[in-house]
Amino acid sequence: MKVHGKPTRTLWLEPDGQAVGIIDQTRLPHAFVTARLTTLDEAAHAIRAMQVRGAPLIGATAAYGVWLALRADASDAALARALAVLGDTRPTAINLHWALDEMRRLLAPLAVSERVAAAQRRAAELCDEDVAINRALGGHGLKLLEAAWERKGKRGRLEVLTHCNAGWLATVDWGTALSPVYLAHDAGLPVHVWVDETRPRNQGASLTAWELGQHGVPHTVIADNVGGHLMQHGRVDLCIVGTDRTTAHGDVANKIGTYLKALAARDNGVPFYVALPSPTIDWSLRDGVKEIPIEQRDGTEVSDITGRLSSGDIATVRVTPQGSPTANYGFDVTPARLVTALITERGVCAASEEGLRSLFPERARRHA
Numbered sequence: 001m002k003v004h005g006k007p008t009r010t011l012w013l014e015p016d017g018q019a020v021g022i023i024d025q026t027r028l029p030h031a032f033v034t035a036r037l038t039t040l041d042e043a044a045h046a047i048r049a050m051q052v053r054g055a056p057l058i059g060a061t062a063a064y065g066v067w068l069a070l071r072a073d074a075s076d077a078a079l080a081r082a083l084a085v086l087g088d089t090r091p092t093a094i095n096l097h098w099a100l101d102e103m104r105r106l107l108a109p110l111a112v113s114e115r116v117a118a119a120q121r122r123a124a125e126l127c128d129e130d131v132a133i134n135r136a137l138g139g140h141g142l143k144l145l146e147a148a149w150e151r152k153g154k155r156g157r158l159e160v161l162t163h164c165n166a167g168w169l170a171t172v173d174w175g176t177a178l179s180p181v182y183l184a185h186d187a188g189l190p191v192h193v194w195v196d197e198t199r200p201r202n203q204g205a206s207l208t209a210w211e212l213g214q215h216g217v218p219h220t221v222i223a224d225n226v227g228g229h230l231m232q233h234g235r236v237d238l239c240i241v242g243t244d245r246t247t248a249h250g251d252v253a254n255k256i257g258t259y260l261k262a263l264a265a266r267d268n269g270v271p272f273y274v275a276l277p278s279p280t281i282d283w284s285l286r287d288g289v290k291e292i293p294i295e296q297r298d299g300t301e302v303s304d305i306t307g308r309l310s311s312g313d314i315a316t317v318r319v320t321p322q323g324s325p326t327a328n329y330g331f332d333v334t335p336a337r338l339v340t341a342l343i344t345e346r347g348v349c350a351a352s353e354e355g356l357r358s359l360f361p362e363r364a365r366r367h368a
C-alpha cells in the first residue's frame with residue numbers, strides 16, 4: 001500500500017542485495033521507522049519482538065531469515081539450526097511453519113553451493129505469492145461488502161468492524177481482512193471501519209488505525225468491549241477479521257478477543273467473516289480449541305502500556321499494581337459454527353470441511 005503516497009511493502013530485499021528491509025511495527029503509529037535484517041538472529045528477533053507480525057508476514061520474514069542464515073553458512077547443520085531458531089519464534093501462526101517447511105523441502109536436497117541463491121529466490125516468490133493471494137481474496141470479499149451495501153439499501157455508511165490488525169501491515173501487501181475494505185473504499189463504497197483497539201498490544205489502535213488513515217478510509221477506534229453494544233444498536237453491518245491458523249474443519253485461531261466478538265455477532269445476527277489465505281489453513285487439524293497452540297506472551301504487555309507524551313517523547317508506564325500477576329494469552333479459537341463464511345483467494349466458502357474441500361480439493365486430498 002502507499003505510505004506518504006509511495007507504494008510500500010512491509011518487507012523487501014534491500015537494493016544492495018545484502019539485507020532484508022522491514023517496517024519496524026513496534027514504532028508505529030508515532031514513527032515510521034525501517035530496519036535492515038542481515039542475520040538469522042536479527043530475523044528471529046524481529047518476529048519474536050513483533051517488529052514484524054501477522055501470520056503471512058511472519059512466514060515471509062522467516063523465509064528470508066533462512067536465506068540470511070545460509071549466506072553465512074549453507075551447510076546441513078546451519079540449515080537445520082535456522083529452521084529450528086525461526087520455528088521457535090512464535091507458535092500459533094501456521095504460516096511460519098508452512099514457510100519453513102517450504103524452504104526445507106526446497107533446500108535440503110540441493111547442493112550447498114546452490115542453496116543461497118535458491119533460498120533468496122523462493123523467499124521473494126513467497127512474498128509475491130502473498131501479495132497475489134491477498135489481492136484475489138480482496139476481490140471475493142468486495143462482493144460480500146457490495147451485497148451488504150445493497151441489503152442496506154445503500155443508505156448511510158457500510159459499517160464494518162474488525163479486530164486486531166489483518167491489514168497490509170500483517171502481510172507483505174494488501175492485507176487479508178482489510179483487502180476487501182481497501183477495494184470497496186477505492187470503488188467509492190462509503191465504508192467505515194470500527195477498529196477494535198485490541199489489547200494488550202493494541203494492534204488495532206496503533207496499526208489498523210494508522211494504515212486506514214494513510215489510505216483515507218474513515219474509521220473509529222473503539223475499546224475492545226464496545227463492539228457488542230454497537231451490534232445491539234444496529235451500528236455494525238458485518239465483522240471481518242484475519243486468522244493465524246484455521247483448521248480443516250473451519251475453526252479459526254485469531255487474536256485474543258475474536259471469539260467474544262463472534263459470540264456478540266451471532267447473538268445480534270451480524271455476519272462474521274474470516275479472511276483466510278490458504279497458507280493459513282492447517283489441514284492436519286480438526287478441533288481448533290483442543291489442538292491449536294495458543295501463544296502466551298510476557299505479562300508486561302498487559303501490565304505496561306507505551307505511548308507518546310504531550311512532549312512528543314515515547315514512554316512506557318505501568319497500569320497495574322506492582323505485584324499483581326498478569327496472564328497474557330495471545331490468541332483464541334472461534335469455532336466454525338460462529339463463522340458466517342471464509343473468504344479465500346479462490347472464493348467464499350462455508351466454515352466447514354466440505355466448504356474448504358470445495359475450494360481446495362487437491363490440498364484436502366493430500367491431507368486426508
Ligand SMILES: CSC[C@H]1O[C@H](OP(=O)(O)O)[C@H](O)[C@@H]1O
Nearest residue numbers: 053054055164166170242254255
Ligand atoms: C493476516 S494475519 C493477522 C493476524 O495476526 C495478528 O496476530 P499478531 O499481531 O500477534 O501477529 C492477529 O491475530 C491478526 O488477526
